[in-house]
Amino acid sequence: MNTFETGPIRPPSEAGSYLIRLTRGCPWNKCKFCRSYRKRSFEIRDIAEVEADIDAMARIRDEIKSGGPVHDQYGWMVKNALSSGGTTAFLQDGDSLAMKPDAVRHILGHFKERFPEVTRITSYARSRTMSTRSVDDLVSYRELGLTRIHIGMESGHDPLLEIVKKGVTADGHIRGGKRVVEAGIELSEYIMPGLGGREFTEGHAVDSARVLNEIGPDFIRFRTICLGSKLPLWEEFSSGKLTRLTDIEIVKEIRTFIEALDVDGVKIASDHILNLLGELDGRLPEDKDRLLGIIDTFLSLPKYDRELFQVARRAGMLEKLSDLDHPRIRTKAKEILEEIYRHYGKDGVDEAMQEMMERFI
Numbered sequence: 001m002n003t004f005e006t007g008p009i010r011p012p013s014e015a016g017s018y019l020i021r022l023t024r025g026c027p028w029n030k031c032k033f034c035r036s037y038r039k040r041s042f043e044i045r046d047i048a049e050v051e052a053d054i055d056a057m058a059r060i061r062d063e064i065k066s067g068g069p070v071h072d073q074y075g076w077m078v079k080n081a082l083s084s085g086g087t088t089a090f091l092q093d094g095d096s097l098a099m100k101p102d103a104v105r106h107i108l109g110h111f112k113e114r115f116p117e118v119t120r121i122t123s124y125a126r127s128r129t130m131s132t133r134s135v136d137d138l139v140s141y142r143e144l145g146l147t148r149i150h151i152g153m154e155s156g157h158d159p160l161l162e163i164v165k166k167g168v169t170a171d172g173h174i175r176g177g178k179r180v181v182e183a184g185i186e187l188s189e190y191i192m193p194g195l196g197g198r199e200f201t202e203g204h205a206v207d208s209a210r211v212l213n214e215i216g217p218d219f220i221r222f223r224t225i226c227l228g229s230k231l232p233l234w235e236e237f238s239s240g241k242l243t244r245l246t247d248i249e250i251v252k253e254i255r256t257f258i259e260a261l262d263v264d265g266v267k268i269a270s271d272h273i274l275n276l277l278g279e280l281d282g283r284l285p286e287d288k289d290r291l292l293g294i295i296d297t298f299l300s301l302p303k304y305d306r307e308l309f310q311v312a313r314r315a316g317m318l319e320k321l322s323d324l325d326h327p328r329i330r331t332k333a334k335e336i337l338e339e340i341y342r343h344y345g346k347d348g349v350d351e352a353m354q355e356m357m358e359r360f361i
């Protein structure tokens with residue numbers, strides 16, 4: 001049968017990739033800010049099942065490439081990957097490399113046989129799982145085509161990691177991350193601005209930078225926290241244990257973080273709609289001053305313009321600060337901002353922004 005199983009999530013950078021599901025859910029599933037796999041228990045799929053999926057994908061690819069029609073959702077998924085070049089794949093779900101190393105090798109080997117044209121295979125993994133794999137195992141994955149691992153580090157600040165139940169310490173992040181780097185696999189680490197509220201903002205920024213300086217990843221990506229009452233973490237904020245940061249405070253936290261970063265060659269990316277400043281994109285050390293300059297430009301805007309930018313960004317109307325100079329965007333943003341003032345009052349923009357962000361999740 002030409003069908004295959006896919007999981008619910010992949011990084012934005014894998015939007016055009018073949019999705020190969022090795023596992024279902026997350027073996028940890030306790031992080032208080034994450035609802036991705038809440039409703040399901042973790043399962044490792046059979047090797048034969050995954051290989052049958054890969055075979056089905058290969059048959060569909062061959063049909064499409066020889067001019068055949070796209071029949072169904074499976075066809076559209078393969079066509080989507082082909083339209084993006086057909087050279088990238090992503091292993092799902094949340095911690096796919098929790099699978100036994102021999103099984104991972106089997107699957108990677110099978111995929112390589114069926115899709116020799118794929119040059120980039122990536123996967124999510126937990127730092128803790130990576131720290132339990134030998135460098136030799138990881139090297140063997142790389143030799144079979146695994147090129148990049150995405151780790152949700154979120155923070156390098158131990159008291160905060162404890163509160164959000166990340167299930168790993170700063171040292172654990174360092175051990176797991178370094179092992180990936182040592183194996184020669186590209187490492188992409190995700191940081192969650194705003195995670196610890198006002199109480200942890202300084203420690204979160206400084207320790208996250210310190211841990212990343214030790215690991216030396218290839219990419220650092222921001223995923224701003226999006227708090228909502230359905231998150232288990234909400235309890236910490238609604239009880240007053242943590243105080244939610246405003247957009248401006250989150251931008252200041254990111255500034256402290258970038259200033260403390262000292263990783264040669266790392267690429268910083270702000271490629272998620274939840275991040276206010278989507279243009280924080282560059283390489284260290286050469287772009288550090290430019291990135292800090294973008295932040296300072298935003299922070300020095302008059303309050304009204306800052307609010308216009310917040311509104312326009314959350315409404316999906318712009319990405320860069322300079323986009324605000326566009327008359328059409330500015331006029332539309334003004335209309336929305338006036339509406340917000342009417343409903344929430346002149347000091348209610350942050351409240352309105354939080355509601356807009358919650359709609360994204």
Ligand code: SF4
Nearest residue numbers: 026029030031034094
């Ligand atoms: S390890 Fe990742 S997928 Fe699992 S619960 Fe935490 S954030 Fe979610």
